[in-house]
Amino acid sequence: MSERTIDGAAADTLRQARDAAAHEAWGEAYRLLGVLDPGCLTPDDHAAFADAAWWTSRVEESIVQRMRAYSGYAEAGAHRQAGLMAWLLFYEHQLAGHTAVAAGWLRRARRHLRGEPECVEQCYLAWVDAEAAQQRGAFDEAMAAARRMAAIARRCGSPDLLAVSVQAQAGVLVAQGRVTDGLSLLDDAMCSAMAGELSSFFTGWVYCLGLQQSMACVDLERAAEWTDAAMRWCAAMPQENNFRGLCRVHRVEVLELRGSWSEALAEAGRTCAELLPYERRMAAEAVYLVGQIQRRRGELTAAEESYDRTHELGRDPQPGLALLRLAQGKADASATALALAVASGAEAGGLERCRLLAAQVEVCLALGRTDEARVAAEELQSLAHDWQRRCGSAATLLHASAGAACGAVAFAAHDLDRALPLLRRALSLWLELRVPYEAAQVRMTLAAADRAAGDGEGARMELRAAQQTFRQLGAVPDARRATALLADVHGRQPGGLTEREIQVLRLVAAGRTNRAVAAELVISEHTVARHLNNIFAKLDVSSRAAATAYAYRHGLA
Numbered sequence: 001m002s003e004r005t006i007d008g009a010a011a012d013t014l015r016q017a018r019d020a021a022a023h024e025a026w027g028e029a030y031r032l033l034g035v036l037d038p039g040c041l042t043p044d045d046h047a048a049f050a051d052a053a054w055w056t057s058r059v060e061e062s063i064v065q066r067m068r069a070y071s072g073y074a075e076a077g078a079h080r081q082a083g084l085m086a087w088l089l090f091y092e093h094q095l096a097g098h099t100a101v102a103a104g105w106l107r108r109a110r111r112h113l114r115g116e117p118e119c120v121e122q123c124y125l126a127w128v129d130a131e132a133a134q135q136r137g138a139f140d141e142a143m144a145a146a147r148r149m150a151a152i153a154r155r156c157g158s159p160d161l162l163a164v165s166v167q168a169q170a171g172v173l174v175a176q177g178r179v180t181d182g183l184s185l186l187d188d189a190m191c192s193a194m195a196g197e198l199s200s201f202f203t204g205w206v207y208c209l210g211l212q213q214s215m216a217c218v219d220l221e222r223a224a225e226w227t228d229a230a231m232r233w234c235a236a237m238p239q240e241n242n243f244r245g246l247c248r249v250h251r252v253e254v255l256e257l258r259g260s261w262s263e264a265l266a267e268a269g270r271t272c273a274e275l276l277p278y279e280r281r282m283a284a285e286a287v288y289l290v291g292q293i294q295r296r297r298g299e300l301t302a303a304e305e306s307y308d309r310t311h312e313l314g315r316d317p318q319p320g321l322a323l324l325r326l327a328q329g330k331a332d333a334s335a336t337a338l339a340l341a342v343a344s345g346a347e348a349g350g351l352e353r354c355r356l357l358a359a360q361v362e363v364c365l366a367l368g369r370t371d372e373a374r375v376a377a378e379e380l381q382s383l384a385h386d387w388q389r390r391c392g393s394a395a396t397l398l399h400a401s402a403g404a405a406c407g408a409v410a411f412a413a414h415d416l417d418r419a420l421p422l423l424r425r426a427l428s429l430w431l432e433l434r435v436p437y438e439a440a441q442v443r444m445t446l447a448a449a450d451r452a453a454g455d456g457e458g459a460r461m462e463l464r465a466a467q468q469t470f471r472q473l474g475a476v477p478d479a480r481r482a483t484a485l486l487a488d489v490h491g492r493q494p495g496g497l498t499e500r501e502i503q504v505l506r507l508v509a510a511g512r513t514n515r516a517v518a519a520e521l522v523i524s525e526h527t528v529a530r531h532l533n534n535i536f537a538k539l540d541v542s543s544r545a546a547a548t549a550y551a552y553r554h555g556l557a
Contacts, residue, residue, distance in 0.1 A: 006040050014040060021048040024200055025238065026055035043072030047085065051201075055242050057274065063092055074112070080121050083112035087124045095279070120156040123149045123165065130168045134175050142172045160202035163192040167209050179217055179391035186213055187222075194229050203233060204243030211250040218350055218387065218396045220257060220433055227251045245274025249282050252289050257397075259436035259473050261293045284313035288320060295324050296437065298476040316341065319359030326363055327477070329546025334363045342376070354383060354401050361405040366549040368509070370412050377405040400429035404442045411449045412552075419449050440469035444482065444553070460486065485554055495538045495550070502556060504531040508544055509551035 006014070017032035030052035033045065041049065046069035053062035070085035086109035093102035106128065113122050126149035133142035150165035166189040173182030192198055193206040207230040214223035230247040237244075248271040255264035268286040275283035291306030303324050307317035318341035325334035338360045345356055357380040364373035384402040388394050403426030410419035423446040430439035443466035450458035467482035469475075484495050497505065500521075507517045514528045521528075536542060539550050550556075 006037075010036060010040055014045070018045070018048070021052060024055075026052045027239065030056050030058070038068070041068075043069045043076065043078070043081065046072060047081075050088075057242055057245075059092065059096075059279075063089065066092070070108075079112040079116055080119050083109045083116070084121045084124070086112060087121070087128075090128075097281075118152060118155065120153065120158045120161060123152050123156075123158065123161040126152065127164065127168055130172065134172050139172055139176045142175075143169060146172055159192065160198050163189045163198055163202065163206050164209075166192075167206060167213070171213060174213065174217060177390040179387075183214075183217060183219065183222065183391075186210055190226055190229070193233070200237065204241070204247070207233065208243060208246045211247060215250060215253065216350055217391070218354075218398050220254070220397055220435070223250060224254045224258070227254050245271050246279070246282060248274065249285050252286050256289050256293060257435050259434075259469075261297070261473060265290060265293060280313045281315065284310050284315035287313060288315055288317060291317065291324075292320050295320060295327065296473070296475045296478070300324060300327060319356050322363060323359055326366060326549060329541050329543035329549070331363065331367050331545040331549055335360075335367055335369070338363055350387075351397060354380060354398050357383070358401045358405055361408060365408060365412050366552050367545075368511075368548070368552070370409065373405075373412065374409045377402070377409045380405050395429055395432060397433060397435070400426050400433060400435070400438065402426075403429060404438065404445070407442070407449075408445050411445060411452070414452075416449055416453050420446075420453065423449060436469050437473055437475065440466040440473075440475075440478065440482075443469075444478075444485070447485065448554075481553060488554070495535075495554075497535065497538055501531050501535050501538075504528060505535055505547060505551050506556055508532070509548040509556065 013032055013036060017029050017036070020026075020029035020032060029048060033041070033049040033052060038046075046065045050062045050065035050069060053059070053065055066085055066089055070082055070089065073079075073082035073085060086105045090102045090105035090109060093099075093105060110125060113119070113125060116122070126145050130142045130145035130149065133139070133145060146165055146168040149168060150162055153159075153161035153165055166185055170182040170185035170189065173179075173185065176182075189206055190210045193203045193210075196203075198206060207226070210226055211223060211230060214226055227247065227250050230243075231251055234241055234244045234247055248267055252264050252268045252271055255261070255267060268290045271286040272283045275286070287306055288310040291303045291310060294300075294303035294306055303320075307321045307324065310317040310320075319338060322334040322338040322341070325331070325337065338356065342356050342360055345353060357376045360376040361373045361380070364370070364376065380398075381402040384394075384396070384398040387396060387398050393399075403422050407419050407422030407426055410416075410422060423442055427439055427442045427446060430436075430442060443462040447459040447462035447466070450456075450462060463482050463486045467479055467486065470479035470482055503521060504517055507520060512520070514525050514532070517528045518525045532544075532547075535547055539547060541547050541550060
């Protein structure tokens with residue numbers, strides 16, 4: 001059925017729908033197109049219907065309408081339009097993890113566009129070629145494809161695809177190790193989005209890709225700035241904005257690092273509502289970050305539920321789950337899970353690998369496995385050195401994590417001459433990066449090192465600062481630990497333990513059985529058991545492993 005043969009009411013509805021789509025009133029366009037007989041719609045109408053469905057988070061319906069548009073264009077011999085629809089179907093299926101279907105649509109896109117004179121749609125194929133070459137490590141080939149994309153976009157007058165081509169070139173440079181040059185190009189592309197030079201769809205696309213690249217480059221300051229810009233754009237857009245949830249994931253990550261935990265939790269809730277209907281893997285990242293905040297606040301049951309949900313949505317909940325097990329007193333289970341995660345994630349880089357290794361250092365030190373902790377810390381330091389070579393900066397999240405880990409290992413090995421400067425440098429970096437929780441954690445280790453070096457006043461200052469930060473964040477278990485250590489510095493024993501209970505705890509932390517403790521202290525096994533029950537109650541732990549972890553963290557082991 002063509003538009004000429006439909007009745008007046010349907011024709012009027014179709015005109016309204018087309019007008020709504022032209023003005024990007026996607027909710028209205030979706031509603032109006034949805035009441036029409038599909039036979040009334042041209043391929044252009046189906047393409048607009050697909051866009052309206054996509055913007056309103058109905059991705060499956062978007063695919064259906066885009067296939068109808070493709071069929072109409074292909075039947076009419078409109079190869080450029082058919083090629084674009086095929087490429088978009090490739091992209092949507094690729095995001096959904098449907099690799100075979102995606103590959104089929106990409107072949108169709110190539111077939112339609114291969115024989116066409118130069119056109120803007122061919123930019124999309126050059127983009128795919130650039131990404132594929134980059135993944136193979138063929139960087140010259142990748143850069144040539146990205147530049148070919150830029151040339152076509154420039155000659156065809158497409159600022160949208162020119163901006164994406166600049167991002168593609170930035171990605172190649174970063175993958176080559178030319179991080180500073182890559183990030184400079186990335187800023188160029190992001191500025192085009194912020195300046196309003198691009199269409200709505202490409203503005204959102206450039207923001208999302210740029211935020212991913214910023215976090216992958218461990219550049220928190222850049223990610224924070226561009227996240228703020230992206231969210232301002234999202235807020236100015238109509239309610240139908242499918243990019244809102246995608247950009248918000250990165251905002252949650254920045255807020256979590258910067259210690260704005262209440263805001264991060266609220267944003268994570270909105271993110272999941274926006275993404276779960278169509279992008280479960282990205283939603284999983286927000287759920288994982290919720291678990292991280294809950295664990296640090298001492299809400300262990302809620303954190304476990306969040307990590308379970310993270311796994312269900314397809315994201316590995318490590319290292320958060322391993323650190324939860326440590327907090328639950330299941331240190332051996334924590335170490336085993338982390339060792340597996342570190343081994344299976346050997347190819348990962350950047351923040352992902354950094355966080356696994358930092359957690360492994362923490363867990364191994366809690367178990368007294370200093371040699372294993374040292375191996376993980378040395379790899380973390382190697383990652384930081386490699387990143388410094390690539391980006392020219394020694395003040396990134398990687399460097400702060402590496403300094404904290406190496407300092408903690410040196411302290412555990414009683415090497416204060418090495419530990420103190422490493423810990424002070426790590427603290428300086430975390431403060432410079434404005435990452436308060438990690439800064440406070442370093443202060444705790446630094447306080448123990450200061451005290452071991454005979455600097456009681458320095459220890460008190462670090463502990464007071466850590467205590468204040470933990471309280472502001474709502475990190476209840478850490479605040480209690482800082483309070484207990486402050487009491488110890490002032491001459492009172494941590495956790496309210498008696499001198500005899502501390503003796504028992506030290507021996508238990510050293511791996512002694514009740515019988516061995518009894519023999520060493522010349523008391524009965526029954527008395528040892530009674531002391532252990534008192535220790536567990538005072539420290540609010542339920543196992544020897546948890547008590548050992550407490551002893552390590554409080555300098556009693």
